[in-house]
Amino acid sequence: MDDIAELIDRLSNDEDAVKKMAVFKLQTNIGDPSFAEIFIAQGGLAKLRNLALYSNGNTLAYALTSFSRLLDLDKGWDYVTPDLVSRVVELIVTHPLVNILRGAMSILVAIVSHPHISNASRGSYTGPFGFRALKPAITAHAEFLEMLVNRLSSADHALCANSLQLINSLMRDTITNDTDAEWPKFIKRLQDLGVIKAVFVLMQSSALQDLAHPLLEFQALTKVLLRRWRDVKVDLEIKEHRLALKGLHLASAPPEKEKAEETSTGSKRRPHNPEKWRRLGFQTESPAWEFGDVGFLGMMDLTDFVRKDEDGFRKIVMEQNAKAAAQRCPIARASLTATYILYHQFEVDKSDIDDPKTFQVLESRTNYDRAFRPLLLQWSRLHTAALSAFVRLWQETQAEADDFDKVAELVRVLIFHVVGQAHRTKDVQDIEDEILEMECSRLRDLQMEILERSYENAWGNHLTHVREELKVEAMQFVKEQRIRCLLQGSWFPVSVDRKADGSRIDLHSVPWRYVRLSHNRRYLHYCDYERETSYEPKLEELPEKIDLSTVSSVVSNVIPASIASASSSSGTLTPTLGAGSKLASTKITIHGYPPSTNGSSNKNAKEVVLLALHPQTHSLASEWLDGLLMLLNQQPITSETSKLVNMVTDYGLKIRLLNVRYTDDYHNSPPELPSREGVDEDYYYSLFV
Template sequence: MDSINVSELVERLGSDEDAVRKMAVFKLQSNIGDPSFADVFILEGGLTKLRYLTLHATGNTLAYSLASFSRLLEVDKGWEFVNQDLVERVVDLVVTHPLVNILRGAMSILVYIVSHPYTTSNMISQPDSFGFRALEPAMAVHPQFLEMLVSRLSAADHALCANALLLINSLMREAITNASEADWAKFVKRLRDLGVTEAVYALMQSTALQDLSHPLLEFQALTKVLLRKWRDVPVDLEKPEHRRALKGIHLASNPERVTTPVDDGEEGPRKRHNPEKWRRLGFESETPAWEFDEVGYLGMKDLTEYVRLQEDAFQKLLLEQSTKPAEQRCPIARASLAVTSILCEHFEVEKADVDDAKFQLSFESRTTLDKVFKPLILQWPLLHTAGLQAFFRLWQTTGAETEDFMKIAELVRILLEAVVGGATRVSDVHEVEREIRQFELARLRHLQMEVLELTYEGHWGHHLGQIRDELDHEALQFVKEQRIRCLLAGAWFPNGHGHDGDAGAKQGLNPAHSTSQRYAKLAHNRRFLHYADFDIRSDEEPNLEGLHKKIDLTAAVVTSNVSTSSEPNSSTTTLKATHDSVPTRKITIHGYLPSNSRPASPKTHARAGSAVTKTPRKQVTLLTLHPPTHSLAVEWLDGLRMLLNQQSITNETEKLIAMVRDYGLKIRLLNVRFDDMALAGDAPEIPSREGLDEDYYYDVFGN
């Protein structure tokens, strides 16, 4: 302000020469945003001349004047010069003028006028100068104003596009806040009919997101506000539009009237409405208005939209349901309301607030932007239809009945959370619909268990940790016992490699001649492993008495020719196998030879003064087994190791332990305890054992 003479600048604004005025207003636009400069400018009488230029100038002089006036309103000054003449002039420019730099300033002025808060003084002195009402007279003169405004959303100039969306947001916010229910609903419908939702959806998925982040996020917040407003409007059949919507649903169902017998005095049979007029459509009663209490008019809108878009499918579904018993029919209307409620929960409609846009704009990167924006909320009708169709599919696939309604609704909630919640900012809505349609039930069940575990983890994390520890131990003991039982059962092993590598053979424990089959079996005391070699494999399994060789396992170690997995330092391993006919799987048992078969140990003298010691015993290979199949190798390798309290090393055993543990946890999570059932009513009667004896059996496979 020190370098600019405000008095001289104001004087030049009133010059007869356009070039002088243009230069003056050009300098003004870069300084008027300073509140102190604005105060001096107004005191010097500059506001009157600026308003004159705004109303009558052309070209760049007009563009600079509009920008200056907009920045003056931004610092909350100059409102006394805002009247209908100014509003009509700016609206006319928005509708008729082609130049981008003029359109930017004009739209910016309208944004401030519409957004200007109502104060007591304003409402008394200028009741129609601000808010949505300030534009109504000008919009009546220019009915194409809204259409032109929406068309600007596809402009190549991002600043113009942003200003157009800011103005649309201001109009929507003002209408929602201050207009009556009928007025704001009509205004929003008009905007949507002009394609504002599709245009904003395209912008949210475009590369111009960074430049348009503020107005786009505000539009997203306003969409949530609208959804909440519709949800909070109770369904009232006294209102014509509500009554028409419900009647439209009924007529679209292709209802058949019931013929009643002829009464005395009547000429012929009469046709009346089906006594289950509304229950037939999936409502719980014949007075359906109360069933919309949770989701209000939003639920009715969603159901109406589904029926309108899927009328043929709706009629076909009703026809199919009519052939089933009542308890097996899918309640279409209830399902629709449930999907609406699920979507409200997913998009957090309850937390809708236009001010969300103000504190969510501290973005650090494009990645953060992608997380904040949820363009799929603008495709609400398509998501509702897809969710409702998924409800029907799950109902049919699972064979659900009326009492299973909430279970199917929970599955749909998990499905929508997974697909819609997992979609990115640029995900195509049709791809999302397709994924919802094709989502496999088995995968959905898996997600359901994960959600259940997380839910319980959040509430009972400490207790679940204890349960998992218990189940880990139980699963390990279960699998250990299963593997050891395989050893107790015994198995045949080919001797394709001979047993010249066995130290036991060299010491006389094994026969000197080569045989083709070896049979091994664990003793019942689980201490000794008995085995013998045979020329041929007999059909009958040898008993322990026929296995004249045995190994004491109390101090044995089991190894195998296994390779580590592809991951370094992995505890899971995979047995080797080749395409040769000769088995290459090998399990080796190391231990100590019996004392009577060990040669005398030489005595050595230690250093002077030390006692005479014996040579330490060394472990040798006691037995080598060549499992013919992979499964047998896994059972015997880990069975022997677990018997000796060594760590199991095969991937199959680890998976089996994990599966047993997980199933145990799921069974416990899904278990309905007696005390939980008792909370809902009286405790069930305990059956009496009177008259029972020991002559009974368990029907394991009974219902």
């Protein structure tokens, strides 16, 4: 205690060096609650306050740091006077030294945040807290907020953190404790000063480790703001809301007669335009209720879209109203839908700052992309891009009024893919370009992938069983298609042997063979001709035939040209048959047993070559090789057939998924039986489950 008394005495010493050393020691010890209590009990707080008011240099920096640490212990509030607040605000505006600015900002953060942290230990002090405590000083120093935002671009990360922490405290207090509903004006002033841009740059920078917590709090406060605006109901009794709607109407270039009636001050009654608001894309002539899901946030987004490009908005409205009513894209409704999609994409109702998992994520730099969503700060630009994409997709799909929900779903998939999967450092301009340029076909593919994953997660075992059933059906379908190719018949060159110099023989100079499967699928008919003709011989014109019951195996050496050698084996194709590669030597050999003298198969005889085919395209080779194998009840082996089976299976599964709602669960809750009230005995119904 003697040491503390001596330290307090030195705080008022006439020599600056002595005071500086004393307050330097004080800042390292004042964080100890027991030390702080003795320090205050022995009258040290008054001397510390005087140093904060009248000293300068390092002495001032140490004094401010000591005072802020006392406030963090919820002590010393009796000495938070208006002159101290004014002094600290003045330092932030005028002083260039970083170590002084840090302490000054810490004191203001404690003052502004005090009601949010604790209301129990104010001592005898009855003065204002929160933003109200700073308001007189900020009024006297109009540049305070501007300087505060400018500090966010400082090279000193600690100073950036302190500045952002103070901005967060001011925002939180204004939003939660403002009884005069002036918080929108304060937030707009901060935005006009560039706070959004500055924080967005910090979120995408490499300085996240030093700024993680204040940045995360700013992100959470942004969600709070969005929720507050969403919770404000659009009410035409409120002047601001009424003027916003009127501005939308005037920006849409209403007919001249209508504009003249609106500006007229005569006593004549104005005739009502029956489509005044439907022209803009509202569903009814009472637009206020249509903002129910998105509130004033939806109004802000729509008016901001119009403000950015009033000529473009007017052009869209005129283009849509030139179409038939069923074909018009409802701009206003599309805008509200875009707001709703963004609101749920960013999980605005979920508070990041109160989620303990978020702070676990922040422990590792590799997880920052999961915690920080800088694109949330670009809400207005994303809304504009989403609405523009909505109009584009409406036109590309030639949608009509009943298709609104389908187009909205495509936009939701678009935002989920582009915004939801974006890397933290991705440029917002690239995001906008991707939203505006993504093709509709790509979106439909993504939609099916998302749908399939959703059902896979919910009904994994059921879908596996369904997929297996569909694959069997697809195999039967493809088998029938391949066999039909054989039933139709094809031309094959009799020989493709090379000349003595190694060059290929001109196929126009060799005989050709026409091969066709009989209608009963038991015989393979063929005949050799001098050349290929456009005329396809009939089955009765093909004298030669092979009884498929005598076929023992089908051998193929169909290979891509890039493969130097290949091995042939019964019923197998060694290399993959790909549609993009060229055929080097194409041959399908049918082996079997020669018929006996009585015409039946002689399986005791030696296996011989019954027929050789030389298909000249991959598709033809796949059709005949796999068609013959399937006729022999063997599995197809070419990649083209495999892809075809998978494609048919996938489409079958997607068609079934499109016909089932995610909420359907007839096993647990069977459908309600229709009532027979008012129905006579001749009526009946069928119930399909």
